[in-house]
Amino acid sequence: MADTAPNRKKNIRAENEALILQAAEKVFAEAGYGGATMQLIADVAGLPKANLHYYFPTKDALYRRVVETIFQVWLDAANVFENSDGPAEGIGAYIDAKMEISRRHPAGSKVWASEVMHRAPVIQEWLESTLNVWTDGRIALIESWIAEGRMDPVDPRHLLYMIWATTQHYADFGHQIETLNNGAPLDDAQWEVAKTNVRRIILKGIGVSPG
Amino acid sequence: MADTAPNRKKNIRAENEALILQAAEKVFAEAGYGGATMQLIADVAGLPKANLHYYFPTKDALYRRVVETIFQVWLDAANVFENSDGPAEGIGAYIDAKMEISRRHPAGSKVWASEVMHRAPVIQEWLESTLNVWTDGRIALIESWIAEGRMDPVDPRHLLYMIWATTQHYADFGHQIETLNNGAPLDDAQWEVAKTNVRRIILKGIGVSPG
DNA sequence: GTTGATCCTGACCATATGGTCAGGAATTCC
DNA sequence: GGAATTCCTGACCATATGGTCAGGATCAAC
Numbered sequence: 221m222a223d224t225a226p227n228r229k230k231n232i233r234a235e236n237e238a239l240i241l242q243a244a245e246k247v248f249a250e251a252g253y254g255g256a257t258m259q260l261i262a263d264v265a266g267l268p269k270a271n272l273h274y275y276f277p278t279k280d281a282l283y284r285r286v287v288e289t290i291f292q293v294w295l296d297a298a299n300v301f302e303n304s305d306g307p308a309e310g311i312g313a314y315i316d317a318k319m320e321i322s323r324r325h326p327a328g329s330k331v332w333a334s335e336v337m338h339r340a341p342v343i344q345e346w347l348e349s350t351l352n353v354w355t356d357g358r359i360a361l362i363e364s365w366i367a368e369g370r371m372d373p374v375d376p377r378h379l380l381y382m383i384w385a386t387t388q389h390y391a392d393f394g395h396q397i398e399t400l401n402n403g404a405p406l407d408d409a410q411w412e413v414a415k416t417n418v419r420r421i422i423l424k425g426i427g428v429s430p431g
Numbered sequence: 432m433a434d435t436a437p438n439r440k441k442n443i444r445a446e447n448e449a450l451i452l453q454a455a456e457k458v459f460a461e462a463g464y465g466g467a468t469m470q471l472i473a474d475v476a477g478l479p480k481a482n483l484h485y486y487f488p489t490k491d492a493l494y495r496r497v498v499e500t501i502f503q504v505w506l507d508a509a510n511v512f513e514n515s516d517g518p519a520e521g522i523g524a525y526i527d528a529k530m531e532i533s534r535r536h537p538a539g540s541k542v543w544a545s546e547v548m549h550r551a552p553v554i555q556e557w558l559e560s561t562l563n564v565w566t567d568g569r570i571a572l573i574e575s576w577i578a579e580g581r582m583d584p585v586d587p588r589h590l591l592y593m594i595w596a597t598t599q600h601y602a603d604f605g606h607q608i609e610t611l612n613n614g615a616p617l618d619d620a621q622w623e624v625a626k627t628n629v630r631r632i633i634l635k636g637i638g639v640s641p642g
Numbered sequence: 643g644t645t646g647a648t649c650c651t652g653a654c655c656a657t658a659t660g661g662t663c664a665g666g667a668a669t670t671c672c
Numbered sequence: 673g674g675a676a677t678t679c680c681t682g683a684c685c686a687t688a689t690g691g692t693c694a695g696g697a698t699c700a701a702c
Contacts, residue, residue: 251549252465252549257659258661259659267681274680277661337461338461340606340610351610374628382600382629382632392547393547393596424637427635468690481651485651654692654693659686661684663683664681665680666679668678672675
């Protein structure tokens with residue numbers, strides 16, 4: 221109680237924007253863009269609807285900000301790949317990072333999935349530029365590993381798709397997984413099993429012994 | 432032109448329902464339940480909106496019928512597993528079948544994904560019963576293969592998740608894949624590469640030599 | 643060609659939703 | 673303490689959407 225009072229009005233804007241963005245991410249994830257309502261987001265954030273429009277002029281603007289936030293998370297994880305020494309470390313760590321995102325940031329993953337399923341009205345440009353470049357870079361890296369005989373000659377592109385698909389599945393289809401787990405979310409041990417299985421099957425599948 | 436005229440009014444109901452269901456699946460897939468409008472579905476189907484309500488009383492009823500159709504497709508593919516002789520054939524054929532569905536029925540896959548992401552308002556009961564039973568059965572089968580030493584001792588549940596995730600990814604994230612393929616859908620050869628890679632990596636990953 | 647059944651649809655309605663705005667409350671700064 | 677700035681919000685509006693309905697068209701059967 222000694223550190224909330226002092227900031228009053230100082231970063232009140234930042235705080236409220238964060239509050240709204242968090243609520244919005246949750247609602248957009250659970251209802252989709254079309255199903256989400258400003259009123260519901262306001263309720264989740266615990267603010268009057270008019271207040272949302274004070275910070276974010278339109279629903280679209282709010283949605284865009286939510287999606288932008290998700291890019292950042294995605295990019296952060298993507299960089300694990302960069303500073304790696306080889307397939308075992310690079311791909312293994314990337315899988316771990318993406319599994320961790322699915323666990324800690326499931327709503328973001330769902331918003332991304334929803335966005336792409338709806339033909340990426342907001343991130344299309346980003347897909348064509350940043351993601352495309354990133355993917356090509358990673359493909360080149362994987363091809364060099366293949367050329368050096370450090371892994372099987374699989375198609376790098378489809379390997380990436382498999383990693384994305386499998387890791388994001390734990391977020392996007394979390395409800396289905398929960399249902400098949402007697403209605404309970406995966407606990408720590410179960411997440412560990414999931415992560416280990418994904419890493420092991422993929423790494424062995426491409427001829428890499430886990431390092 | 433000799434066989435459409437005679438049936439007039441005969442199975443006109445069946446024909447129109449099919450037409451509407453097809454349009455609805457497409458629209459629900461692209462816009463989500465909340466974003467889809469009866470008007471747009473009507474436009475896609477080429478019928479007046481009021482006509483939709485003649486065949487389907489509410490948007491919800493129409494959506495349910497669409498989702499039910501998708502179950503059927505899913506179940507048909509699931510049975511490939513049943514009549515198999517071992518992991519190489521059973522899992523390999525299952526992967527092929529699911530890849531084929533992603534290719535031929537992408538809208539259905541998206542509707543399914545959307546439904547699950549929104550906490551399965553329609554199919555929850557089905558997830559808890561049919562899917563749960565099916566999954567347990569397949570897990571038991573895989574465990575028997577493991578016990579017989581015909582594949583590595585992986586966690587069968589997470590293996591299934593990986594297969595679902597990877598194969599459905601080609602439908603649900605089809606737009607992203609298309610964008611990363613210079614804006615063009617995968618052609619026949621590319622689909623073959625995708626299928627082969629998925630099958631090979633997973634089968635090798637679980638210690639099965641493709642049979 | 644009349645009857646009964648099914649199919650079709652333009653016009654209409656009630657509601658929900660995104661968005662606006664005028665006026666007021668806090669807070670900071672001098 | 674008062675001026676300037678930022679923040680807040682209840683009440684309101686225009687529009688879009690799901691859904692209704694009365695009346696008409698079409699068709700098989702006889």
